[in-house]
Amino acid sequence: MxxxxxxxxxxxxxxxxxxxxxxxxxxxxxxxxxxxxxxxxxxxxxxxxxxxxxxxxxxxxxxxxxAGAVDAVVPPVDRETAVQASTRYPGFVEHPYPRCFVCGPSRTDGLRIFPGRLPDGRTAAPFRAPEQVSDAMVWAALDCPGGWAVLAPGRPYLLGRIAAVVTARPAPGDECVVTGALIGIDGRKALVHTSLYGPGGALLGAARATWIAR
Structure with missing residues (x-):
């Protein structure tokens, strides 16, 4: 590898x-x-x-x-709601890792997933599947949207642990939606869930993860 x-x-x-x-x-x-x-x-x-x-x-x-069962499903939103949420992406203001392949605003060749907060505290972002899609790509798409449920300017976290299931891969060019949610905080650890939905609203993957405050 x-x-x-x-x-x-x-x-x-x-x-x-x-x-x-x-x-x-x-x-x-x-x-x-x-x-x-x-x-x-x-x-x-x-x-x-x-x-x-x-x-x-x-x-x-x-x-x-x-991993056992990964039942970490975050409810979906429609694409327009995800697009509007992404305009409120905190990483546009301050980003601890601006060249991150998944969520870095400085990367023009990355996945460019920019999760913004919804009124209920969840995150949501649109995601266009790249030309080459693998399970690792789906895991990547399920990573940062959960982190941004707890990340904020001046409050950096890093992924410590993640379990994911990939139900299906999106096709290249598919217009998808990713949602994330903060489940709880225990000291420096934050438990988050994320879900990826395809163009028709089908669940493509879900993950639970623990992020660690730096």
Whole structure:
């Protein structure tokens, strides 16, 4: 496994959702939960053995474990509501990782998912599926919209753990909607849920994740 440099999150390391999705795909078809033990390195050969992702030096990068049921569905909104919400994206004002592949406003070649808050506190954003769609891409799309349910200017968080299920991949060019919700905060940990919906409103994937305050 190798995380290409374009799939970064914070500068110099892999986007958490993309990286976790890559590890999950290597683990097989059963739902898994990925715990990141350090920032996933870019352009580095990684191996998965007995549920542990390690770099060539043997350093632990992540742990992959069975997830059980992932029933973390966030209700959908229509695309127009998602478009309006994205105009209120806090990352346009201040972004801790402005070149993130998923939600970085400085990236013209990323997924450009910009989740804004809804009146009930959920986040929502439109998402146009890229030309190449993989399960890792769906995991990436399910990553940041949950984080932005707790992220705010001056309050950075990083993904620590995520479990996701991909029901179906969107087709290239599909106009989708992603929703996220903050479920609870325990000290430095925030539990969030996210869901991805296709053009007709079908649920394509869902995730639960724990984000850690920096």
């Amino acid at each position: 190798r995380i290409e440099s374009r799939y970064n999150g914070p500068t110099g390391s892999g986007n958490g959702g993309w990286s976790a999705g890559l590890f999950a795909a290597e683990a097989g078809p059963a739902p898994v939960e990925v715990t990141l033990r350090r920032p996933p390195p870019l352009e580095t050969t990684l191996s998965l053995v007995d549920g542990e992702v390690r770099d060539p030096a043997g350093e632990l990068v992540a742990e992959v474990r069975p």
